Amino acid sequence: MRDIDQRLDGDRRGAVPSYSHSHDVTKAVIDLGNTLVGQGLLSDATTPEVIVVSAHDAVDVAALANRVFSRFGDWSLPFQPSESDGVIRLAQLSRNILRLVAENSVSLAVVALNDLFREQPVILHMSLEAPWSLHHHDPAHAAVQGWRIGALAAIGDLISSGGWNRIGVCAGADCNNLFLDDTKNRSQRFCSYACQNRAKVRAYRLRQREERVRRVGR
Numbered sequence: 001m002r003d004i005d006q007r008l009d010g011d012r013r014g015a016v017p018s019y020s021h022s023h024d025v026t027k028a029v030i031d032l033g034n035t036l037v038g039q040g041l042l043s044d045a046t047t048p049e050v051i052v053v054s055a056h057d058a059v060d061v062a063a064l065a066n067r068v069f070s071r072f073g074d075w076s077l078p079f080q081p082s083e084s085d086g087v088i089r090l091a092q093l094s095r096n097i098l099r100l101v102a103e104n105s106v107s108l109a110v111v112a113l114n115d116l117f118r119e120q121p122v123i124l125h126m127s128l129e130a131p132w133s134l135h136h137h138d139p140a141h142a143a144v145q146g147w148r149i150g151a152l153a154a155i156g157d158l159i160s161s162g163g164w165n166r167i168g169v170c171a172g173a174d175c176n177n178l179f180l181d182d183t184k185n186r187s188q189r190f191c192s193y194a195c196q197n198r199a200k201v202r203a204y205r206l207r208q209r210e211e212r213v214r215r216v217g218r
């Protein structure tokens, strides 16, 4: 009996991720949006210009989506280059909602989410293998259709479980990247070490300049 208990315990330890599926999916979709903005394939402008995706970019976009979502081993179909417009749209929808959340306009984010939920039929489905994630789409759906529902459901779940105040916008100059703050005391301000270091260098140079001005002024 003890052996079985220990084994179950071990299985549980191995299977249970450190964060919830919704947390991980939200992080993945944030990553997708940040990367597409970095590549110039998604715009944060209020009235975004139409970005034409070339055949070459379409292959890259599909590869990126596959990379971002591949950590979820139970996904069904891979993204195809023909789905690249849908991938960009998915990233944009999620990003717009997450940006509202980051700006504390959670009610507006929820209204937008509900509008999108109404467009999609939700089919509950549990993956057959650990960690037995609950999905909101038919596994036979094309990747972009499935992940669109999956990403929006994950954001909804994150908001409803109180994680909404962990979504932030990078404080780096010229950086609009979003992040999901995993620090214990919710102290994350930057999307990456690169942005954090750039801000440090900037602050250091500013202090030096102020110091010089003070010395000259004396």
Ligand SMILES: [Zn+2]
Residues within 6 Å of the ligand: 170, 171, 172, 175, 176, 177, 190, 191, 192, 195
């Ligand atoms: Zn940043």
